[in-house]
Amino acid sequence: MRDPYDVLGVTRQASDAEIKKAFRRLAKVWHPDHKPDDASAKEKFAEISSAYDLLSDTEKRGQYDRGEIDAEGKPRFQGFPGGGSGAGPRGAHHEFNFGGGSPFGGRGRSAGGSEDIFEDILGAFGGRRPRGPGGFAGGGFGGEPPSGEDVAVELTVPFRDWARGGKRRVRLPTGKELNVTVPAGIEPGKSIRLRGQGRPSGLGGAPGDAIITIQVAPDSQFRADGRDVRVQVPVTLYEAVLGAKVRAPTLDGQVELTVPPGSDSGRTLRLRGKGVGEPGSAGDLLVELRIALPKGGDPKLEAFARAMRDEGAYDPRT
Known part of the structure; x- marks a missing residue:
């Protein structure tokens, strides 16, 4: 994995606020639901999330800066500093330095960690967090995968069909065509929500919804x-x-x-x-x-x- 500072585009002297701001900006750009046709978005988003997961953790960031763990949070071999009274292997003191604690134990998360702001970033993408490392299957944030985006369309119904109700054909922005049941006398400007008829998630989540806003065409007599x-x-x-x-x-x-x-x-x-x-x-x-x-x-x-x-x-x- 690349240097997390390079991934987020910040310097090693960056403050927590600067790191959070960089992550927020990149996560919104590269969220897979925002780029459903870009096959690389999922991998890019995972890399961004993992980089922020490390740098937003005060303890992990310190370990990384000291060279005690790598960009994936794994311990680095620190060598044999020696010690003891004897010479050679028998008298050597073998030491493996894992810094302030095993990276497989407590997280030491700062108040500005990715768990704290992920809900805000995903608000525009259905409000649910993805699974796994960096936000995908297998660990990390946990929870359900994000749902697909909703799509919206306006349907203008002839007055007589509106007054009596019935089915109308509508074409969605996705290219899909389907029949919509228009309730008799529905208030103009009100919307009908069709569950699961929006854009697919791309991350294993539920599809978004189709939101049909009803308008009524004027009639020459009524x-x-x-x-x-x-x-x-x-x-x-x-x-x-x-x-x-x-x-x-x-x-x-x-x-x-x-x-x-x-x-x-x-x-x-x-x-x-x-x-x-x-x-x-x-x-x-x-x-x-x-x-x-x-x-x-x-x-x-x-x-x-x-x-x-x-x-x-x-x-x-x-």
Whole structure:
């Protein structure tokens, strides 16, 4: 393994804060979930993590600086310094110096060790720490491997499909296509989470999720009013005066609507259960009548209006 100072790009005089800052920067760059298409990212990330694991440990860093352990934390042979009264092998004192304690024992971790900041670094990658040496299988930090990244997409649903609910086809940023069940009347801007449909982990963790944000396309006829739906229906003057049966659009097709005699323009008729939602729990359809005069005018209607003005005038504003 390379010199851990070189791996993190710091000098031997670097402070704990400088080492932590270097590790944080490199870990974010080389985290395998951040580079799913880079086969070398896993190895690079493991090297960075191992280097920080050693240098963030006060005791281990001291042992390494004194040459007592190598970059992997293994003891180095310190030679035979001698001692004793006799000469030659029989009188020699054989000493193996392992520094301040076996590297296979206590860790002597400083307050700024990798265990302390790993959660913060992995926050952007699902919040779970990888396993093994330097963060991978076989030892090290422990815990579950990190999950894959979530993917997000916006799905615009036609008004009528939104009001009644149903399935829509969506293409994810990963290229995968799948059917999404849109609940009837879901609030625009709300999201649907599809578990396990995001990017794969690459480290043995669970795949990320797909987050589908629902938007609603405007409709040329219908307008939502909470769970109700509003629609305007034009009627003739004589239909409004005398009453009639007219065809009116609903989310489920045309129906016959009874216009009561003497209906004003703007009068609203309510059709129960024809609004937003599934059958049995849907809101209502609110049909607003709009009196439409003949296009281009009508001489007989104009004559009638003049006679009514002169002989039977009334004021609807009082």
